[in-house]
Amino acid sequence: MSKRIDVSDLNIYYGDFLAVEGVSMAIEPRSVTAFIGPSGCGKSTFLRSLNRMHEVIPGARVEGKVVMDGQDLYGSDVDPVDVRRTVGMVFQRPNPFPTMSIAENVLAGARLNSKRMRKSEADDLVESSLQGANLWNEVKDRLDRPGAGLSGGQQQRLCIARAIAVKPDVLLMDEPCSALDPISTLAIEDLIQKLKSDYTIVIVTHNMQQASRVSDATAFFNIAGTGKPGKLIEMADTATIFSNPTQKATEDYVSGRFG
Amino acid sequence: MTATSTPPREAVPQQRVRQRPGDRIFAGLSTAAAVMILVILAGVAVFLVWQAAPALVAAPEQIGGESFWAQVTPLLFGTVLSAALALLIGAPLGVSIALFITHFAPRKLAAPLGYIIDLLAAIPSIVYGLWGVFVFAPAVVPIYTWLNENLGWFPLFAGPVASGRTMLTVGLVLAVMVLPVITALSREVFRQTPTLQQEAALALGATRWEMIKYAVIPYGKSGVVAASMLGLGRALGETMAVAAVLSIGGGITFNLISNQNPATIAANIALQFPESTGIGVNLLIATGLVLFVITFLVNFAARAIVARTTKG
Numbered sequence A: 001m002s003k004r005i006d007v008s009d010l011n012i013y014y015g016d017f018l019a020v021e022g023v024s025m026a027i028e029p030r031s032v033t034a035f036i037g038p039s040g041c042g043k044s045t046f047l048r049s050l051n052r053m054h055e056v057i058p059g060a061r062v063e064g065k066v067v068m069d070g071q072d073l074y075g076s077d078v079d080p081v082d083v084r085r086t087v088g089m090v091f092q093r094p095n096p097f098p099t100m101s102i103a104e105n106v107l108a109g110a111r112l113n114s115k116r117m118r119k120s121e122a123d124d125l126v127e128s129s130l131q132g133a134n135l136w137n138e139v140k141d142r143l144d145r146p147g148a149g150l151s152g153g154q155q156q157r158l159c160i161a162r163a164i165a166v167k168p169d170v171l172l173m174d175e176p177c178s179a180l181d182p183i184s185t186l187a188i189e190d191l192i193q194k195l196k197s198d199y200t201i202v203i204v205t206h207n208m209q210q211a212s213r214v215s216d217a218t219a220f221f222n223i224a225g226t227g228k229p230g231k232l233i234e235m236a237d238t239a240t241i242f243s244n245p246t247q248k249a250t251e252d253y254v255s256g257r258f259g
Numbered sequence B: 001m002t003a004t005s006t007p008p009r010e011a012v013p014q015q016r017v018r019q020r021p022g023d024r025i026f027a028g029l030s031t032a033a034a035v036m037i038l039v040i041l042a043g044v045a046v047f048l049v050w051q052a053a054p055a056l057v058a059a060p061e062q063i064g065g066e067s068f069w070a071q072v073t074p075l076l077f078g079t080v081l082s083a084a085l086a087l088l089i090g091a092p093l094g095v096s097i098a099l100f101i102t103h104f105a106p107r108k109l110a111a112p113l114g115y116i117i118d119l120l121a122a123i124p125s126i127v128y129g130l131w132g133v134f135v136f137a138p139a140v141v142p143i144y145t146w147l148n149e150n151l152g153w154f155p156l157f158a159g160p161v162a163s164g165r166t167m168l169t170v171g172l173v174l175a176v177m178v179l180p181v182i183t184a185l186s187r188e189v190f191r192q193t194p195t196l197q198q199e200a201a202l203a204l205g206a207t208r209w210e211m212i213k214y215a216v217i218p219y220g221k222s223g224v225v226a227a228s229m230l231g232l233g234r235a236l237g238e239t240m241a242v243a244a245v246l247s248i249g250g251g252i253t254f255n256l257i258s259n260q261n262p263a264t265i266a267a268n269i270a271l272q273f274p275e276s277t278g279i280g281v282n283l284l285i286a287t288g289l290v291l292f293v294i295t296f297l298v299n300f301a302a303r304a305i306v307a308r309t310t311k312g
Helices: A043-049 A080-086 A102-114 A119-132 A152-165 A182-195 A208-214 A238-243 A248-254 B021-057 B068-104 B107-120 B125-151 B167-191 B195-203 B208-237 B240-245 B265-275 B279-311
Strands: A005-014 A017-027 A032-036 A060-068 A087-090 A170-174 A200-204 A217-223 A230-237
Touching: A005 A043, A017 A043, A032 A043, A032 A208, A043 A170, A043 A200, A043 A217, A043 A230, A080 A087, A087 A152, A087 B195, A102 A119, A102 A152, A119 A152, A152 A170, A152 A182, A182 A200, A182 A208, A208 A238, A217 A238, A217 A248, A230 A238, A230 A248, A238 A248, B021 B279, B068 B107, B068 B167, B068 B208, B068 B265, B068 B279, B107 B167, B125 B167, B125 B240, B167 B208, B167 B240, B195 B208, B208 B279, B240 B265, B265 B279
Parallel strands: A017 A230, A032 A200, A032 A217, A087 A170, A170 A200
Antiparallel strands: A005 A017, A005 A060, A217 A230
């Protein structure tokens, strides 16, 4: 269920504005790939182009290819809705559906497509997804309570449970810990380590320690100036990026000299 | 911030809060406005009760042979039926239009459509009434005839069909009249749905409609209920359009397409008032009091519904 993604010469536009230019990279299955870089360098935009979520903004379009296991995600016959069912996403701030209970939140994605589920099937899916997100023990006695009543860190794990309940191949995380306290952050990082045995994980982070802790490969994005497109500067094993990068800009960034 | 983390307050000498003139003027103005609306409402209520009292206590012979409640019940029935029809037709339509404007229409179409809907609210009700009598009622007669021929066994469509100035026509005209307020308010709440919620649904692989079902409608539900209640208020109190369109026969009937219809309270007051004197006027005002109370009850019920559904 874990898949490899190959991106070649990807340009991302918002209307006429070129936001990200010429990105080529290979994202390995069963590993964690981190995107780092200063604000506005296009790493979130690029992440969102991997499940076509950037298309939510009117005028957004791409040139180039994103190939997942031989299939171009931007092929003319590909429905973005299907892409998003195989490439799940977790956002910067936890966003459980406020009117739904914990269990309903987990089942939200699985219930799409008007799929009917037997009660026992649904219960099993809720349990396995919450187990998968390391949340089961904390919420098993209150599955019918609103998801919005949980703490921020628990809500974010609920969102991860909701994302893995649809059994995606890839999990994208857009700064998943930036709204969380250090303890909750640690819980999410542990969870990422556990999830990578089953999923391809791509994470955007502002926190370089986090990138070095959780990721196997790291991609550094940078921007030449305001109004210029973001670019991929360098991508390598996380250890290499943080200890022995080939580019001066990468070294300056990871050593804290700018950004 | 919790009490334990703040340093003890007593040490700081109590400082007198400076009174700023701007704050005081604005506080005074808004308080005055709030008091004024209560005074006006109380004034209307007192007037209604005071003027209605003679009719409420009068013997049946004094007010035309029948007791007050026997006279007001058909009117009440007609009022509630016409408003319910209007809401039944207008609310789904208004919500659909609002969703179209906020989530489906291309931007170039959405804005003009919004203006046109808002414009509908500015048309005087007598114009709707005249349009209902001269254009709409004759136009729907063939439809009513068809309904009567094919579904005549169903009490709503028992007929006979004549001029088209029926309860169903009134309901449709009122539906058009409540459309702007329902559409405009629903549009505003739907527009404010947090992007994060919409993206949560889309990222799970929701289609546009599923996203609306998961994120937009739950978020806007209480706003839609409130909008519908404002619309219902307009439909309950609408006078001229109903007075112009409805062919009144008195009596309680669910037959929506015949010419024998119960009147509504507001239309009845408008039609009877010029010819009423003495206790007849008191009687009409008493029916107005009933409408006043019903409108209040409906609003309270709506608020209770909103409070219960938003608590979660």
